[in-house]
Amino acid sequence: MIFWEIAKRNLRIHMLRSTLAMLGIVIGVVAIASMGILGNSMVATVSESLSSVGDSVIVSPYSGGGGMGPGGGGGGGSSANLKLSDQQFQQIKRAVAPNVAIPVLSTSERMKVGVGSDDIVATIYGVDSQYIPDLNLKLTAGDYNNGNSGCLVGSTFAKDNNIKVGSRISIGSDGEKGTLRVTGIIEERGMAFDLSTDSAIVATQDWFDNTYNRNDYDQVIVKVKEGQDTAVVKTTIEKQMNKRDKIVSVTDSKATLASIYATFGTITTFVSAIGGISMVVAGVSIFNIMMMSVSERIKEIGIMRSIGTQKKEVMSMFIYEAAIIGVIGSVVGGILSILAGYAISALMLGTTKYLITTANALSVGEGVCFGIVICLACGIYPAWQAANLNPIDALRHE
Amino acid sequence: MGDIMQPAIQFEDVVKIYPLKSGDVMALNHISFEVQRGEFISIMGPSGSGKSTLLTLMGCLDKPTSGSISMSGVPIRDMSDIELTSLRRDRIGFIFQYFNLFPLLNVIENVSFPQMLKSGVNEARAREVLRAVQLDEKLYTHTPMELSGGQQQRVAVARALINDPDILLCDEPTGNLDSKTGASIMELMTELNKNGATIIVVTHDTTVANYTNRTIRIVDGCIAS
Helix, strand or coil, X not given: CHHHHHHHHHHHHCHHHHHHHHHHHHHHHHHHHXXXXXHHHHHHHHHHHHHCCCCEEEEEECCCCCCCCHHHCCCCCCHHHCCEEHHHHHHHHHHHCCCEEEEEXXXXXXXXXXXXXXXXXXXXXXECHHHCCCCCCCEEEECCCCCCCEEEEEHHHHHHCCCCCCCEEEECCCXXXXXXXXXXXXXXXXXXXXXXXXXXXXXXHHHHXXXXXXXXXXXXXXXXXXXXXXXXXXXXXXXXXXXXXXXXXXXXXXXHHHXXXXXXXXXXXXXXXXXXXXXXXXXXXXXXXXHHHHXXXXXXXXXHHHCCCCHHHHHHHHHHHHHHHXXXXXXXXXXXXXXXXXXXXXXXXXXXXXXXXXXXXXXXXXXXXXXXXXXXXXXXXXXXXXXXXXXXXXXXXX | CCCCCCCCEEEEEEEEEECCCCCCEEEEEEEEEEECCCCEEEEEXXXXXXXXXXXXXXXXXXXXXXXXXXXXXXXXXXXXXXXXXXXXXXXXXXXXXXXXXXXXXXXXXXXXXXXXXXXXXXXXXXHHHHHHCCCCHHHCCCCHHHCCHHHHHHHHHHHHHCCCCCEEEEECCCCCCCHHHHHHHHHHHHHHHHCCCEEEEECCCHHHHCCCCEEEEEECCEECC
């Protein structure tokens, strides 16, 4: 392995040049891998808040075109006026059985928390108490609604308004729509397809019906049981409800999730590709250094060739140099990219709990492999040129 | 490969033309000669006479434009680059005016280099040839930059001998040495020749030529005598 030894010694004798070349690769690998880690961590963070509702199908009144209105009424109208009738809910319920169909009412309302406080505006959901367990609303304090005037509040709403279990909320500008007593605080859920409860109130359906004199629904959430396909449930509802005219819009949360993941994947690839530009620059630098190395050693190559060194052996010597730069630079870059990924995730996402994942390991692996491949690719032409020098011309070179 | 009864080198009607933009240059003009095994020959001639071209052809670094060159009876015309390189490695030893040692390798590694290309490291063999060229053992781990010109040329001779070649080709071996060191190198060559080595020395120094048994004079690409 004399050529391996010569390659090592040549890099050592040009330590500064070799280190700078490696630094380029280190930067390139860090750029690619840390961007990959950031993208993966973003996906993981979003996934955590979305995956819990990945088994839902959301049915809402169709707001586009001139379809039948809610309750069999005609005309399109604005989406704010569109509702689902109890009859339509029952149709949906029968179509999706044995999956659970949950009717949901909602409105935006002014309210006061405590005496003398300013009016605030928040969403109030009306859900029958029997369906609360199906919605998977976990509580951080208190209990589920007991009685007609009890309610649950989202964690952000509770925090912002200093609400505790037992607090009372006056609904309406002057409390004309009654008072709700907080019986429980819902754990933070993040972004959700079904109920966005973090900044909202969940009251009972009876209270909602009585307060707003409602006998229709804003949406129906179908919780699809394990082992059943959300896409099939969606199709079943569409077939049942949109036979003649399009009455309802049906959203499959799993398909939406897949679409979101695909979008994040594209963003991650794009960001990593931008990081790849620095790798290309590093590759050009390696190419330049290898060409310099060849031009400085033309005489040496001539001597080697004249005393019986084959072309492939000369080539291997320069490939070894590129490989050493590539492997050391890429491995160091891989290690640093984990640290960079840690720092970026902590700063941008506020958490580092998604750092040690298979996807991140793959991102680092890809960055390292890309660095090595770039180095080898950029070393091939100079090595080929060295191997194909005319021995006589090379020997005469000064 | 080759027949030991055949001449070490045989040139038959060899022509070498370098095509240049300004017109073709005939470096060697229908040259024929033989070098028998065990001969010690000098090739002399003025600058531009074709000495270096003759050396590159004898060293299988180039092929003739026409005519035939045989090494131990084997013509080189149809040999591939790989075969010619192997021939140089196994059967020809080169000694250059400027020593041409590898600066990154120490003495032992420099001497072992052609052997490593052929069959791997045998440090005992490297030490044997270094003793044969009378290099102080303390210098074996030194790099070329730490040696004098005479010591470097002894290392170069040892490197040329390591694979036990049929022919030693020397290009002005004393050209970069003082007269005393040059004389000691030529005495070393004479000693090697007495032990059976075939040696061809390209020089324009008559003192060097005086060590050899035969001199081929080249003028304008032709053998003058």
